[in-house]
Amino acid sequence: MVRQSRKGTSPTMADVARLAQVSQQTVSRVLNDYAFIKPDTRERVLKAIASLDYRPNMAARTLATSRSRTIGVVASDYLSFGPASALFGVEQAASEEGYGVSIVSLRESNRETIAEALARLVGQSVEGIVMISPQDVSASAAFLSFDNVPVVTLSSVDTGEHTSIMYDSVEGSRAATQHLIELGHKWIAHLAGPAGFTVSESRIHGWRKALGAAHLVAADPFVCDWTAESGYLGGKQVLADPRFTAAYCANDRIAQGLLLALHEAGRVVPRDFSVVGFDDVPEAAYCIPPLTTMRQDFTKLGRRCIEALMVRINGEPPQEADPLLPVLIERSSTSRAPLP
Amino acid sequence: MVRQSRKGTSPTMADVARLAQVSQQTVSRVLNDYAFIKPDTRERVLKAIASLDYRPNMAARTLATSRSRTIGVVASDYLSFGPASALFGVEQAASEEGYGVSIVSLRESNRETIAEALARLVGQSVEGIVMISPQDVSASAAFLSFDNVPVVTLSSVDTGEHTSIMYDSVEGSRAATQHLIELGHKWIAHLAGPAGFTVSESRIHGWRKALGAAHLVAADPFVCDWTAESGYLGGKQVLADPRFTAAYCANDRIAQGLLLALHEAGRVVPRDFSVVGFDDVPEAAYCIPPLTTMRQDFTKLGRRCIEALMVRINGEPPQEADPLLPVLIERSSTSRAPLP
DNA sequence: GGCCAAATTGTTTGCGCAAACAATCCTGTT
DNA sequence: AACAGGATTGTTTGCGCAAACAATTTGGCC
Numbered sequence: 001m002v003r004q005s006r007k008g009t010s011p012t013m014a015d016v017a018r019l020a021q022v023s024q025q026t027v028s029r030v031l032n033d034y035a036f037i038k039p040d041t042r043e044r045v046l047k048a049i050a051s052l053d054y055r056p057n058m059a060a061r062t063l064a065t066s067r068s069r070t071i072g073v074v075a076s077d078y079l080s081f082g083p084a085s086a087l088f089g090v091e092q093a094a095s096e097e098g099y100g101v102s103i104v105s106l107r108e109s110n111r112e113t114i115a116e117a118l119a120r121l122v123g124q125s126v127e128g129i130v131m132i133s134p135q136d137v138s139a140s141a142a143f144l145s146f147d148n149v150p151v152v153t154l155s156s157v158d159t160g161e162h163t164s165i166m167y168d169s170v171e172g173s174r175a176a177t178q179h180l181i182e183l184g185h186k187w188i189a190h191l192a193g194p195a196g197f198t199v200s201e202s203r204i205h206g207w208r209k210a211l212g213a214a215h216l217v218a219a220d221p222f223v224c225d226w227t228a229e230s231g232y233l234g235g236k237q238v239l240a241d242p243r244f245t246a247a248y249c250a251n252d253r254i255a256q257g258l259l260l261a262l263h264e265a266g267r268v269v270p271r272d273f274s275v276v277g278f279d280d281v282p283e284a285a286y287c288i289p290p291l292t293t294m295r296q297d298f299t300k301l302g303r304r305c306i307e308a309l310m311v312r313i314n315g316e317p318p319q320e321a322d323p324l325l326p327v328l329i330e331r332s333s334t335s336r337a338p339l340p
Numbered sequence: 341m342v343r344q345s346r347k348g349t350s351p352t353m354a355d356v357a358r359l360a361q362v363s364q365q366t367v368s369r370v371l372n373d374y375a376f377i378k379p380d381t382r383e384r385v386l387k388a389i390a391s392l393d394y395r396p397n398m399a400a401r402t403l404a405t406s407r408s409r410t411i412g413v414v415a416s417d418y419l420s421f422g423p424a425s426a427l428f429g430v431e432q433a434a435s436e437e438g439y440g441v442s443i444v445s446l447r448e449s450n451r452e453t454i455a456e457a458l459a460r461l462v463g464q465s466v467e468g469i470v471m472i473s474p475q476d477v478s479a480s481a482a483f484l485s486f487d488n489v490p491v492v493t494l495s496s497v498d499t500g501e502h503t504s505i506m507y508d509s510v511e512g513s514r515a516a517t518q519h520l521i522e523l524g525h526k527w528i529a530h531l532a533g534p535a536g537f538t539v540s541e542s543r544i545h546g547w548r549k550a551l552g553a554a555h556l557v558a559a560d561p562f563v564c565d566w567t568a569e570s571g572y573l574g575g576k577q578v579l580a581d582p583r584f585t586a587a588y589c590a591n592d593r594i595a596q597g598l599l600l601a602l603h604e605a606g607r608v609v610p611r612d613f614s615v616v617g618f619d620d621v622p623e624a625a626y627c628i629p630p631l632t633t634m635r636q637d638f639t640k641l642g643r644r645c646i647e648a649l650m651v652r653i654n655g656e657p658p659q660e661a662d663p664l665l666p667v668l669i670e671r672s673s674t675s676r677a678p679l680p
Numbered sequence: 681g682g683c684c685a686a687a688t689t690g691t692t693t694g695c696g697c698a699a700a701c702a703a704t705c706c707t708g709t710t
Numbered sequence: 711a712a713c714a715g716g717a718t719t720g721t722t723t724g725c726g727c728a729a730a731c732a733a734t735t736t737g738g739c740c
Contacts, residue, residue, distance in 0.1 A: 009406075012726055023690050028728055036687050055463045059408065060726035062399035063695050066349075070442075070464075084424050091445045100464055101443050102410075105431045123395045124410075124440055228626035253623065260626045283593065286568035286600045288628045352696055363720050368698055376717050400696035403725050 011052040020048035031056060062125060071099050071309060072121030074114065076106040076133035080226070080253070081281040082298045083132045086154055089302020090130050097310055102126060109135045122149055128309040130154070130302075135196050150312035152305045155198050163308045163318070165301060169199045172294045172326030173206025176248050176276045179292070179328055181214045184337035185246040185274060189238045191231055191258060192221035193250040203250045203278070219244075224254045231257025239265050245273060245337045252277035252284045252293055259287055259333070270335035280329050292334040294326035351392040360388035371396060402465060411439050411649060412461030414454065416446040416473035420566070420593070421621040422638045423472045426494055429642020430470050437650055442466060449475045462489055468649040470494070470642075474537050490652035492645045495538055503648045503658070505641060509539045512634045512666030513546025516588050516616045519632070519668055521554045524677035525586040525614060531574045531598060532561035533590040543590045543618070559584075564594045571597025579605050585613060585677045592617035592624045592633055599627055599673070610675035620669050632674040634666035 013031075017024040022041060030037055030045040037045075048054070062068045071094050078084045091101045102124055104117040114137065121129055131138050131153040138153060152163045180188050190207045193200030204221050211218040222237055224230035231254030238244050239261060249255035255277030259269060267273045269289055277284055280295035304321065311318055353371075357364040362381060369377055370385040377385075388394070402408045411434050418424045431441045442464055444457040454477065461469055471478050471493040478493060492503045520528050530547045533540030544561050551558040562577055564570035571594030578584050579601060589595035595617030599609060607613045609629055617624055620635035644661065651658055 014726080024726090025691080025728075026689060029689090032728080036689090038688065041688080055459065057403070057726050058464050059399045059402035060695090061728075063397070063403050063697090063725090064727040064729080066695075068399065078418070079421065079424050079428055081419065084419050088419055088445060091443060092447070095444070100460070103431060103441050103443050104435070105428060107432070119395065120440070124398045228623055232626060253626075256623060256626050260628055260630070263628050283568055283596060283623055286572060286593075286596050288600055288603050290600070354696080364696090365698075365721080366719060369719090372698080376719090378718065381718080397696050400725090401698075403695090403727085404697040404699080406725075 010057070011054045012057070013054075016045065016048045016052055016054050019052060020044045066125070068125045068127055069099050070102055070124065070126045071306070072118075072124065072126035072129045073101055073103045074106060074117045074121070074129065074131045074133055074138070075103060076109050076135065076138070078105065078132065082279055082296070083134075083154075085298035086132050086302040086305070089299035090132070090305055091302075092299070093303040093306035097306065099127070099306075106133060109133055109137050111137060114138055118151075127313050128152070130305045130309065132302075134199055136198050137196065150309060152308045152312075154301060154305065163312070165304045165308060165324075166199075167296045167301065167324040167326050169202035169326075170206040170209065172278065172296070173203040173248070174210045175206075175326070175328055176278065176294050177207045177210035178214075179330070180246045180248060180274055180276060180334065181210060181216065183246070183274060183334060186216055186337065187219070187241075187243040187245055188216070189219065189241075189244045189247040190221040191224050191234045191238070191247055191249040191254045193254075194223060194225040200250060207248055224250065224257075226251055226253060228253045228257035228260075231255060232261045234258065235261025236265075239267070246275070246334070247273070248276045248278075250278055252279045252281045252287075252291060255291055255293070255333075256283070256287055259289075259291070263288070269333050272338055274334040274337070276334060278326070284329075285331065287333070289333050290331035292331045293329050295329045296324075296326045300324070350397070351394045352397070353394075356385065356388045356392055356394050359392060360384040406465070408465045408467055409439050410442055410464065410466045411646070412458075412464065412466035412469045413441055413443045414446060414457045414461070414469060414471045414473055414478070415443060416449045416475065416478070418445065418472065422591075422619055422636070423474075423494075425638030426472050426642040426645070429639035430472070430645055431642075432639070433643040433646035437646065439467070439646075446473060449473055449477055451477060454478055458491075467653050468492070470645045470649065472642075474539055476536055476538050490649060492648045492652075494641060494645065503652070505644045505648060505664075506539075507636045507641065507664040507666050509542035509666075510546040510549065512618065512636070513543040513588070514550045515546075515666070515668055516618065516634050517547045517550035518554075519670070520586045520588060520614055520616060520674065521550060521556065523586070523614060523674060526556055526677065527559070527581075527583040527585055528556070529559065529578045529581075529584045529587040530561040531564045531571055531578070531587055531589040531594045533594075534563060534565040540590060547588055564590065564597075566591055566593060568593045568597035568600075571595060572601045574598065575601025576605075579607070586615070586674070587613070588616045588618075590618055592619045592621045592631060595631055595633070595673075596623070596627055599629075599631070603628070609673050612678055614674040614677070616674060618666070624669075625671065627673070629673050630671035632671045633669050635669050636664075636666045640664070 013024045013027045016027045027045050030042050078087050094101050104120055106113050129151045134155050155164050192204050208218045222234040224234045235258035238247055255275050262269055262273055277291045277293035280293045284291040284293050353364045353367045356367045367385050370382050418427050434441050444460055446453050469491045474495050495504050532544050548558045562574040564574045575598035595615050602609055602613055617631045617633035620633045624631040624633050
């Protein structure tokens, strides 16, 4: 290692240039893969870079090019599996594209907090934003125009103004319910997600659709809030109505809560009661009994977000992607309806 | 809104200055809370800022001050609850300190990938780095000196070179085991974490410690890998030895897998067998039966990391924090040992 | 041998901001 | 009425880099 000329600060291109006996601009060219550099020169520069342990200063690069090579993520709830996986996918895909990821998390989601989060990211001059924040308000807040930073949201509302990436919740929900119908269940409860989430609505809708197609009656859904606790509480209500022999839950955690409520009530799953979840979180396969559920690949979802963002960033024409459909994973929490 | 002078680009301080009829420097002063600004001037500037919807350019600020107001996070596994919560805590605390958060995730952890991740963050001129990556190799790789960027790791090895923040796993483990001992269990299995994690070692150690103090024999731990699947598989092995009446698991997911194995074997928990987990993930309370476990507050852990980092960044003397102890949450997966 | 086009390198400039320094304007004093 | 010393604002400069433009060299060709 060669001692740096200035101490305390990292070496700059100028330092490299001096050592390699070229101009600063040539160093810049080597770093940016400019085509017309003599192999000999390039080598000298690279050696100087290595010897000084030079690392380019992103802030300066951003300032000079007005491209930050950074994308921002607004996440409201990456503590649960889905959003966390999506974040993972976003980071991976972004990093493969040579982008860094800045994250801002929301404690609560409303127009103000979202606007502030977006503003902070724009202030860091991110080139694009992914909103992993399934509340409806996120989608609407994304409309707030921020310079020309493209925004992609993870939600089922696709408004045209911004891109939205999501699994088809209506269809997934329909398929889940259909599975129970095919098993002979006539009264199928739905433990729904909370208000303010488009997916909640979509899942209710898909459930109703399947029920309607089979000429079965859809009771009011039991509104939960994605947590196991709410599923447990909702489960107690479901159990109060002896007609139900099955329930379709808006996610696996709700289903896990329901499973406990059933267990405590002495109802054996799936003999007495069938349960279907949604997401296929890692724990789903190890519930008692292992949970039948609709699998979604959230990591892929995150990658899709980056793809969509890159298209927008590079000004390419938007391309159609094949739709994302949850797939039924059949495990032991579902079986034929008990005889009346 | 006043029309910007230049189109396509965001307004700069110069634009604001022109509109407010002051110098660019005065705008800078207003933005940086310089004390001696005439209220009248300040107001004009603020009005101009609002009217232009001006937002400072972080890249320029970073370049001028060589402070990025950003901290980097290296995360290897934020898909599970603990690391995700820690990330959440880090982001919150950082944001309260006025810092942004850049994240780099690791697909696999070895010296090279970690070194590269650190290099990328340093390249973004982060002012500090938090490694949410509990593998031993992370701690060792953090030694790679990167300019003078302080690194804080989430792990139990505290080497002095860098700060390390973690709950006391040995003591937590001892307490968990002790709980089972007090319930009269004599043969207590341990479903351990995988090799390469200091916490795995610590938890084995704490378990042995409690057993030793009670003059009980510690069989070989059953090595798992933090997943429910491994707990399920490990559980089958535990069940092969009829002497065991209880098991202490290195985390809740392992415990959940064990619970399923017990259920399938017809062993009723806690009547026939007691189980203790670690972490108190949200699902723990809704396992069948609800899981006794050692609670850790990962969000707090994340906040601690930022505190430690701020101390280092601001060059303050390191201060002692009270130790973090997991607390026993007693639920229904533990009871007195069955009579022989 | 001279000429054109491509290859290769250098010089100047500005990105948007804050630090350093300089100038002016106050206020109450002696 | 002149002055010390703070209050308030302005001017110049440089952070590290890449874009734009300029200069020089090289190689091929008639």
